[in-house]
Amino acid sequence: MTRLIRSRGLRRTPFTGVMGAVGVLALSALCPSALVAQDSATPYEAIDDAGARTAIRTLIADAAAKGLPTSPLVTKVREGIAKRATPDRIRNATSLLVDRLEKASSALAPTRSSEELAAGADALQAGVPASTLRDMRKLWPGKPLTVPLGVLSEMVASGVSQSVATRRVRELLIKGASSAQFASMGTEVRNDIASGLAPNAAMELRSKGVISLLNYQAQVLNGMQPASPAPIRPGTPPKK
Known part of the structure; x- marks a missing residue:
């Protein structure tokens, strides 16, 4: 599948972000302990602000407790560190992503995979309203919406x-x-x-x-x- 790489600060490219995370997210769905492994693999030590570091740890731990996929959050932190973003910016970006994952979880209920939640969060970031996600779920109640959501996000982007x-x-x-x-x-x-x-x-x-x-x-x-x-x-x- 052709991938489109786009520089957007701390933003993931919707289509590649969703599809690139599929393998890790599937592992998390099959093995809950993978969430712990993902969390421990986060390079918190590279964030030099203790307050921001603690806040990010808490955000990811709370997301895992709610059943949200943590792989997109870990990726967000790594991207921020790689791009030398400030600790506050990394924390804010992570917090916003948690909010989008929660909204996607609600909109795509009752059935939604980790991959769909990541795709839904990207769609919301691209400006697609939650009502569209709900409508898509009604149209495809038993089918995975990961790719359709990813394509919708990329088309808008x-x-x-x-x-x-x-x-x-x-x-x-x-x-x-x-x-x-x-x-x-x-x-x-x-x-x-x-x-x-x-x-x-x-x-x-x-x-x-x-x-x-x-x-x-x-x-x-x-x-x-x-x-x-x-x-x-x-x-x-x-x-x-």
Whole structure:
């Protein structure tokens, strides 16, 4: 999966931040003791302010006690240290991330994995409202939303308007797009934007291409013989 690296101070790139943490978060879900290992691996000693150091320890311990994933928090601390951020800034960034994880946990209830919580927190950071997360959970009550949430966050971060990105992701959820199709579409949209296509136009183009394919597959399953969907290319409006 193509990764997009973006410098945002102490901010993670939504899509890569979510997907890069999947392995560690899955381990935490399977083995609660992994949370302790993650916490002890945090380089607190590199934070020279004792008050901030204690506050960060408490934030992460409290998050673990609430069942929130601590890997994103540990990563946030490490990023701050690597970027030589002040202790107060690291503490504030960690506290804000805890708040987003809690909001994501509430919005994605009743079922939400650690990966989904991290993805939901990134979506909230990108400006996606909690109501959108709740709506996505209702549309996909039994499916993991990690990738759709990550793609939504990255599309907004890439310049696609929130309304367009949300509407198109919602349509794909309703149509039953797979996580692989979401990820592929996200890559194509980013490539189109890098090639000069307007973000909203790129999102519309690629999402309609996926919907066209899904409609074709549905018609085939229903015994119809539709014409194969035409390939979608930048500058070629997809057929509705």
